[in-house]
Each structure stands twice: as structure tokens, then as C-alpha cells.
Amino acid sequence: MPTTILCVEDEADLRADLAEELLAAGYDVVEASNGEEALDYLGHSRPDLVLCDITMPKMSGLELLARVREQPAFADLPFIFLTALAGRRDVIAGKAAGVDDYLTKPIDFDLMLITIAARLEQVARIKGITPPVAPVEPISIGSALLGANEALNRMAVGIFLLDAERKVVFRNRRAEDLLGEADGITLSRDGLLRGEKPQQTNALREMIDLALSRAAAGSRQPTQALALSRNSGRRSLFAIACPVAREPVATGEPVVAVFVSDPERRLSQAAEAVAQLYGLTPAETRLAMALSKGLRLDEIADEFGISRNTVNYTMKNLFRKTDTDRQADLISLFISSPLILESD
Template sequence: MEDEADLRSDICEELIAAGYAVDEAGTGQEALDLLRDERYDLVLCDITMPRMSGLDLLRQVRQEPDLADLPFVFLTALAGRQDIIAGKAAGVDDYLTKPIDFDLMLITIAARLDQVARIRGTRSPDDGESQNLRAALMGADEALNRIAVGVFLIDSERKVLFRNRRAGELLDEADGISLGREGLLRGEKPQQTHALRDIMDTAIARGADGARQGSEAVALTRESGRRPLIAVACPLGRGPAAAGEPAIGLFVTDPEWRSSDAAEAMAQLYGLSPAETRLALALVRGLRLDEIADDFGLSRNTVSYTLKNLFRKTETDRQADLISLFLSNPVARDTA
């Protein structure tokens, strides 16, 4: 940015000849409009300008989050100590004095851009991976709604940003876990709420420190007397999450939950017939073979024959293994 047209033209020619892409502005407002529309690597700016001075422009730029780290180099005939102090206080990165030494200008710009590249290069290579992971999870609602585990995506202030369908069901049941008005998860009792908060805080801190491995767990007792919910918190990325991004995942399992849809998914996976699927569900409910025969109006031999087919198709040989196979299936339902 330079209000003297001839000097501005000369500067642009030198920069273009050196291989830089350049946009020019004759006033502070023109420069500000350009900065808000495009992303630049560096600003070369005259201090003494009509209406909006270079210092005024710099102060405005430093107040805008998207522009706060943009390198700023002043062109000035004002090279006194107080002028330099004022510029540094406003956040300028470097000075070039008039009349301009174009060789020095090119070296200064190249050095400043190299410094920026080095600073950016010190960021963890996992930053992009973490951002991609967080974005993918936020956009994976359809897939997350199909699993039988309650999934909450939590920000760095422990507020819920997303919950899948199963998590919503757990909140509706209000038996062991609930959602407060402020968007924070709560346990049945204060000590359960504190325990839940502790595992989330630990996971958030671990992620902020760059460690994505490991998880924290707590059992959430239930007023109904049913077995406790199991809540597991783990970081979603290495490094602090940005505002509005999930920092951790909280996965809540109900050990007593059963889903016929999970059995349907298993039936499709292993090619089970309706009769074989019904038998598997009955076994999961804890019924004995004689009870199943009575309930279904079948002979014991028919039930035993169906069970043998189940063993063969699922590659199991004991009822306990068959039941475990069905209970471990994470698929909850079709979202259609």
C-alpha cells in the first residue's frame, strides 16, 4: 500500500520481477477491503497516508482474528526512535526506510516470509490429521446413528456438540446420565457428575498436550437398579481443539441394552434364516432350549437342529460363544 502512484508502480514491478504475486492499493481502506477478501502472505505498507494512516491500518488488521498473524512491513521516511517504538507497539514486523533500497526490500521480504514458513513448520504434523478427524466425526452422523453405543462429541468446555441416536435414547431414559440446561452431561448423583467431569477433563488435557492414546472410564450408577452405564472418554486429536470443535469423544454403553436390529444385522452378515435369528435372540434373552421349544411351539429336535445350523453359519460351537457374538455386534439400527 502506497499513496504515491509512481513509487507504488516501481515497487510492484520489482516484486513481480522477483516472482511475487502482487495486489496494490492507494489508500488504507482499499487495502483493508483487499485483506478481507483475499488471504495474503505479507503486507508492505507506507506509514504516512491520507485519512487512514499505515499505523491505523495496522491497528485495524491486528484486531481482526483472521488477519492478526499477517506479517506487516512498513515503508517510511519516519525512522526516528519514537516512530519505531510506535510501530512496534502497534504490531509491525519490520521497517524499510525511504528512499527505498529495492535490493534490501527484496531481502527483507524473503527473510520475513522464510521466518513465517519456519514458524508454521513447527506445528505438529498431526494438526491437519486432528482437524480432519474432528471434521469427519462431526459429519458422520448417519454412520454414528447406526451403532449401539451412545456417542457424545464434547468440546474443550465439556459442552455437548453432537450426540448420536443411541446417546439421545440414553438421555431420554434419564437413568444414569442426563443433559443439564447448560449443555453439560450429568450423572445420577453429584459424585457421579464429578466422576464424569473428571474423566472428560483428563481426556481434554491429554489431547491438548498432544497425546491421543489412552482413555478414561467411569461406571455411572442408575436409580433403576440396573447395571451401571459404562462411560469412556478419549481425545479426538493431538493439540487443543478450536472453538466449536469436538475435543473428546464420550462413549456410553448400557450393558443391559438389547436390540433386535442388531440381530437383523447379524442375520444379514451370516445369512441366517428367520427361524435361526429368532432362536439366537431367545438365547440372548437367557432362555433355555426347552423353554424356547415351548414358546415357539416346536419340538426339541427342531430347536437342536436349528441351533446346529446357527453354530455352523457363525463358526461357533457353544451357546456362550454364540451369545457373545450377538452381544458384541455394535450395529444398532438402520436410520432409514
């Protein structure tokens, strides 16, 4: 069963952000805007963890925690406070009431998810719940690559996996689209990649042969890019080959990957896609997209209804995750990365 988090926060925008981050991490979320709403929910249901603000109208987080700890059924329920109050007296008061942990505002969402996971694991350990460990079976690189076909199908670059005989043994969705267009690259009846003209086909075969020879030598070095002209007059496709396994391998197993990109193709959701590659949270993605649209930090804070401190903290996380240190570099990364994931 999915893990349920009860999120108690009176600020609607922050509560929505917290819920979005938790849902993205795979949790079920129940929202409450104050302690009384949370107590009503706890009267008929038991979440796996409570994430709760301290300062709220009607009933504070400390009052809610005290009421929860009065009930023996909730004695082991993990309870984490969200607070802008991080003074010694506040921490002591929370610990005395039985809180398990504190998260200080503005919220570091990565730290929040790590803290929640640690608390849930601790409870599972105390209860003696050990997740089953499946036996690890050895698999070939071909099985591993083909098993990742959903991820490969979401890439906006055409991917062809070839065996030692240069035959295509796998192609992702974008590769199928390129073949369907029959403009720059095609597939022969015997499963070999072909260009528009004989010289293009020869150049493509030479590129693949070079990648195969590097695979046999144990090298992972890709080839140089090859331009594949198109009869339509549109800009040439660009292809590059890269070894993915060392020969010899089983018959039909991928040895070389050929990546084909189309410079004419424009992607409407490039920023979100690049964010997936860098493991950004939804809040970090929204901030990066707003920056890419030319919004200033104060405008972003106003549009999203968050404080400048939260914006600045999120910016620091963006710089750290993307290994950048200037807004200009960050924006450039989001609008020009060559590896994009397509949305469904």
C-alpha cells in the first residue's frame, strides 16, 4: 500500500508546494489547513507520518502534537515540525511534546524527503518490517538496455541499437518517427541503416564499423558526428555512433548505439525535460522555467506567492544540482541542452 503523509500547513501556497513535492516522490498526501482539520482526519484514519507547521490558527502544531500523543494508537506515529522558529526554547518545547524532527523554513525539499524517508525507515525497523530483497540475476547489457525502453522512448533523439552484424535490434519511438518520414535515414529489408544516397549509406556504414572496432577493443569512445542530407531540403540529420558493449556478445545483442538528431525539431517543453535529467524538484523546475522566460527573482516571488528567501534558497539548490553559478549559465543550460526528454 502507498505511504500516506498528513501535511498540516495554514499557508495554502506552501501547502500546495509541499503536497506536490511529496506526490512527485511517490507518497499519498492528505492536506489540512490547521490543527483542527488534522485532528478530524486522525479521528477516523491513520497516516504513516505527519508533517506539521507549528504556528497556525485555531490549533497550533504543538497543541496538535500533544493531542496526538495522548492517544496510545498514535504513540509511534512519526511527527515532523515545519517551522520558521528554530530557537533553543522552541526545539526543547517540541521535543518535550514528543516531536521526532524539525525542518526549518524556507523548506529544503531534498532535506525534507530524506528526513521523511529516514523516519519511515526507522519505524519499519522498530516494527521488524524488512522489505523483501529479490535475488539478483545476472543480465546482459542488451537485456538491460532493452529493459529501459520506456526511458529510451521518451528521448527526443532517435536511438538505434545495432548488433555485431550492423543489424538494428531496437529502435525507440523517435527513431520510428524518423524512419516513417523516410527523409535522411531509412532501413533496408535486411535491417541495415541507409542514407538518402549511396555515398551517405557508405559513410553511415563506415561510422558504424568504426564504433564496432572500438567496441571490440573495449573502448567506449563515440565516433564523430555524421551529417545525413535530406531530399526534402530540410537541414541535415546528425548521427553519431557509440559502443555499448564489448564483443563478443550473444547473437542479436546490441553492440553499438546510433543516435540521430533532427535540428528542425522544436520541443515545447524543453525546460521540464532537462529538469528531469538533473533530478530537479517541481519547485526548482518552475523557478528555472520562470528564469528562462526572463522573469526577475522578485517577480517570481510575487507570481508564485512565496518569499524571496524561498526563491533564493531554491536558486542555491539549482546552482548546486546543475553545477552552475550564474543565472545566465543556468538559463543557457535549460534552453540549449541537446538531450531532451519528450512529454507524453
